[in-house]
Amino acid sequence: MGRGITQMTLLLLLCFTALFYVLPLAEAVWLTIPTSGAKCVSEEIQTNVVVLADYYVITGHDPHHHTVSVKVTSPYGNSLHHNENATQGQFAFTTVESGSYVACFEMEGKPQEEASVSLEWKTGISAKDWESVAKKEKIEGVELELRKLEGAVGAIHGYLIYLKDKEAKMREISERTNGRVAWFSIMSLSVCILVSVLQVWYLKRFFQKKKLI
The missing domain is CATH 1.20.5 (Single alpha-helices involved in coiled-coils or other helix-helix interfaces)
Structure with missing residues (x-):
């Protein structure tokens, strides 16, 4: 009887572990920013979700040659993050509205070539700092x-x-x-x-x- 319960517990643990690793931990995307106009990416998120994102700019020859303007807006158009003359940066917030959150990148000045932006977008459980949790709760x-x-x-x-x-x-x-x-x-x-x-x-x-x- 005890052996059967142990096997069932292990089976449930394996199922939950598989479920956890199936969940996306983070969404990393590469965006090609045109020389004119903005490039946007959006994600639909419900309320009370932690969002954390890192981004940096890469150009064909010189990674510090071009800068971009970054703007993040909520579904109702509220500005959550705005950064100009940026080659890299980070934004974090907790959602208070459900819907599509949009991050737009636009090159500044008069660039002669396109640039690429690496964006690592984390939401929910993937944005949680588990190392801090482990140290704080000693687990x-x-x-x-x-x-x-x-x-x-x-x-x-x-x-x-x-x-x-x-x-x-x-x-x-x-x-x-x-x-x-x-x-x-x-x-x-x-x-x-x-x-x-x-x-x-x-x-x-x-x-x-x-x-x-």
Whole structure:
């Protein structure tokens, strides 16, 4: 009996470990910044999520030759980070709005060639400093991994709730739109019937005045 429980515990631990390593730890992207205009990247994030990002500029010949202007905005257009004349930098914030968060990069001056920006974007559990947590709570090894798994499960649960709420809002909007379309169709049909009746009535009076009927 005890051996069966131990095997089941190990199996559950392996499943959770696999689930944890399947989760994306960070999103690293390379952006090619054109000589004119901005290049933007966005990510849809729910509320109360920690976001941490590092970026640096690389050009074809001289990594310090070009500078960029960086601006990060929330779904409602609030500025969360703004940096000019930058070759590298970092931004961090906790989301208070759910939706698409946008980071835009634009080259400054009059560059003759394109530049590349490396952006490492971390959200949620991947942005947490587990080394500090381990030192503060004096945990290590299996206990630390279990804390990471607990955080991963919490993040998944929060994301599922976010998707559920989003689906409910989308369904409400869809039902409201369908109702408006139905009323518009009824009104359009009513107007068509009324116009047809008025046309028949007008033509009947016209022919009666002309003594054609």
